[in-house]
Amino acid sequence: MKLGRVIGTLVASVKYQGLEGVKLLIIQPLDKNLKPMNQHRIAADGTAMAGPGELIYYEESREAALACPVKFVPVDTAIVGLVDELMVQGREVWSKGKE
Amino acid sequence: MFLGRVVGTLVSEINDVVYENRKLLVLDRLKPEGDPDGSYVLAADSVDAGIGQVVLVLDEGNGARQVVGAPNGAIRTLIVGIVDEVHLEGREPWYPQKDD
Numbered sequence: 001m002k003l004g005r006v007i008g009t010l011v012a013s014v015k016y017q018g019l020e021g022v023k024l025l026i027i028q029p030l031d032k033n034l035k036p037m038n039q040h041r042i043a044a045d046g047t048a049m050a051g052p053g054e055l056i057y058y059e060e061s062r063e064a065a066l067a068c069p070v071k072f073v074p075v076d077t078a079i080v081g082l083v084d085e086l087m088v089q090g091r092e093v094w095s096k097g098k099e
Numbered sequence: 100m101f102l103g104r105v106v107g108t109l110v111s112e113i114n115d116v117v118y119e120n121r122k123l124l125v126l127d128r129l130k131p132e133g134d135p136d137g138s139y140v141l142a143a144d145s146v147d148a149g150i151g152q153v154v155l156v157l158d159e160g161n162g163a164r165q166v167v168g169a170p171n172g173a174i175r176t177l178i179v180g181i182v183d184e185v186h187l188e189g190r191e192p193w194y195p196q197k198d199d
Contacts (some may be wrong), residue, residue: 001142001176002139032125032139047113047115057109057123061160061175063160064173066171066173067173080114081123085110086109087109088125089106
């Protein structure tokens with residue numbers, strides 16, 4: 001899993017069957033100090049709770065589809081959780097209460 | 100599998116059911132010699148690893164799901180061991196738990 005920030009939303013009216021109702025979000029992958037790295041991804045929202053600005057973590061490859069309600073769907077990146085608090089090398093990098 | 104060093108923790112209230120009550124850790128990926136290779140990964144823990152420890156990381160979904168007992172869990176990266184010794188050809192043996 002990697003950290004990411006939700007930077008946008010996306011609507012597709014035509015989707016593969018099984019993906020109806022699955023929210024698609026645009027995410028910016030981040031390093032462990034929350035600096036942007038690599039290019040953006042489109043991710044399915046496995047939590048159904050993420051929104052723009054949110055710090056999340058995501059899973060890639062086959063496991064991403066398992067975060068969706070229907071398990072055999074063409075999805076390669078999915079948000080699997082929202083970050084409340086992140087400590088790295090003894091330093092609080094992120095805390096939801098203090099954003 | 101690859102080597103990692105635990106450098107941080109992640110707290111998350113809302114997540115996929117497979118991560119419920121499971122510790123999530125921030126790992127630096129290590130070269131076999133023990134130096135960080137510059138990348139990182141987030142992993143669930145199955146061996147009660149702690150900060151600073153060098154660990155064995157599984158990055159394969161079927162194995163990870165089997166370990167956590169969740170056939171349909173959205174999980175791929177899992178800490179499955181704590182490394183005591185690394186022997187590399189042409190180098191002195193490395194004992195990660197004793198160095199720290």
